[in-house]
Amino acid sequence: MMKSLNRQNHPRPQRPVRILQFGEGNFLRAFVDDFISQLNEKTDFNGSVCVVQPRPHGRVKSLMEQDGLYTLLLEGKKEGRATREMRIIDVIEQGIDPYTDYPALLQRAADPQCRVIISNTTEAGIAYTDELVTLDVCPQSFPGKVLAVLKHRFQTFNGTLESGMDLVCCELIERNGDTLKEIVCRKAREQGEPQAFLNWIENANRFYNTLVDRIVPGYPKAQAAALEDQLGCHDAYLVKGEIYHSWVIQGDPALRSVLPLDQLNQNIIFTDDLTPYRDRKVAILNGTHTAMVPLGLLGGLETVKETVEDPQIRRFLEAFLKEEVWPSLNFSESELVTFTHDVFERFENPDIRHELMSISLNSIAKFNTRDLPAMRHYYDTHKALAPRACFSLAALIVLLGQRKSDGTPLISESPEVLACWQDWDENQPQATVDALIQLPLWEGQLASMDNLAERLVQIIHSIATLGLRDALKKEENA
CATH class of the missing domain: 1.10.1040.10 (N-(1-d-carboxylethyl)-l-norvaline Dehydrogenase; domain 2)
Structure with a gap:
């Protein structure tokens, strides 16, 4: 029986968790996590990802059975030639199912090195729901979880400006970052959060609108056996994407100081207007x-x-x-x-x-x-x-x-x-x-x-x- 991909057959360095990622699906693993891997390889970023399962029935547990490791296959035409790239992505350090381990999410929210939230919770994820967000029970909605993370972080660091976070939304809706911010602030106001916390959300945290583009078919079933023979191990989280990518990020350029994507010389654009x-x-x-x-x-x-x-x-x-x-x-x-x-x-x-x-x-x-x-x-x-x-x-x-x-x-x-x-x-x-x-x-x-x-x-x-x-x-x- 073929051994499974894990740290035993693919050792990796332990890096500080700098990113809280809501979503363990194919797109984020074939897009964002690929760039985080390249940051570790090509820059002094030295960071890893904590993946948070955004829905009750997700795949974080089985992903972490592979120690968060998986293989990315990119195929397509580049400069007129058929191109194929394959690499193991090793940036996921931790996986959290907040529905079974809510304290783990709050603990990560209190980590001073974890400064960035990245999300892709589908178009339906950034939506208002009428729920009371507390630090005792995991909220059901994605904006509710973000509000809880920010609330716990605010309390942990006494509302300092330096403790704010950069929130980078990859959901395929217009004004994704602005919309998330509006919903989080609305929920905070409606449940009577103190004005100091509302001011901190507004002034210490930065929400980014983005436009992402890469076709990700997902698990390459027809190619899986041959790819695993090549890898020498079983990988249940193989993911296939196209070579092409584009990521346009609108917002405060200060993001580049904590997430230096501009150093990759990739098709990643920082702008003050992505329209x-x-x-x-x-x-x-x-x-x-x-x-x-x-x-x-x-x-x-x-x-x-x-x-x-x-x-x-x-x-x-x-x-x-x-x-x-x-x-x-x-x-x-x-x-x-x-x-x-x-x-x-x-x-x-x-x-x-x-x-x-x-x-x-x-x-x-x-x-x-x-x-x-x-x-x-x-x-x-x-x-x-x-x-x-x-x-x-x-x-x-x-x-x-x-x-x-x-x-x-x-x-x-x-x-x-x-x-x-x-x-x-x-x-x-x-x-x-x-x-x-x-x-x-x-x-x-x-x-x-x-x-x-x-x-x-x-x-x-x-x-x-x-x-x-x-x-x-x-x-x-x-």
Whole structure:
């Protein structure tokens, strides 16, 4: 029987715990903990992580059966070449299940060397719940646990400014750090915490908004046996991610004095405003995803990789970005060229099979947030309709009209959106187009574009009579 990965077969130095990490899932282990490992290797950081299980049913206990050790596999394209990296991550020193050992969490909160909280508790984790936070019973919510940690730390160090913490949120919501701070402060006020404690939360602690990006498929089941043969031991916590990464951190630059990520020479950006970076990611990466889904599926393709490697659709997407999306973003052309190049390398990753159907869910709402801003910018700038955004939207309308063999919609959408297709006829699509344009989610933005409905109907007729490929060719030659 193969031995398991642990300290006996992979010794590691003992380092002081400098980070309290809420979340033991794949993303944090393949992203944040990788960078902490690199800090130990390349700088004088010399720190380790205490992982806190954010939910009652988690995996901290089994992770610590491997002494917190696990193998990270990164695969993808880098500078045009297939790249593969594999390394053992050894930064997790302690794991705490606060539901069974709440005092251990409070004890770590009182550690003067533990200055940073990092979290990824999913989008649902940073949410307000009506609960009384005490130092006797573990709070259920993540913000409740943060309030308890801060309260115990405040009491332990008599509210000194130096005892404050840096809280770095990685949850995929806008203003993640600001939102956590608002909820923590609200809960503290509502349960009558003293004003001195409220002032300390505000003045001694720093909450950071961040934007994180790395695709992490998780446990590589198909590769696990071969990888373990290579490692020479069993690793139940193998985790696979893509080579690409991006981490944008907004807030007080003082974070770099306790977490010197800027010394890694990685794609980690400190800024006083991450909005442009979020807009760029949403428009170029996510917006291209949404634009390609109907083209790929109607064109007989199944995956993102197949779609971006299809010459006809690739030309369409590159022109869509360069002529309609880039002008809406506040970056230099060279920055946009580099970012777009990286995005397409990620799309072409041979080690990740990204199904178009899997990203087709709620495509109308996604078009609204991802593609409409650039479409509107083009219209306001040129006093004309954005041709490729219009084609993609028209193709999406056709796709949403398709049905499975049992008569149910091929693509999952909200009932409010699908109601627009109740009398769908691709040869007479006017009623669907009119209903779609009037949906409240657009806030009147589509309805105010002159001749949009007429143009969408024209493209739908073209796709219905010629097929996607020839309709696209017709648009290219127009």
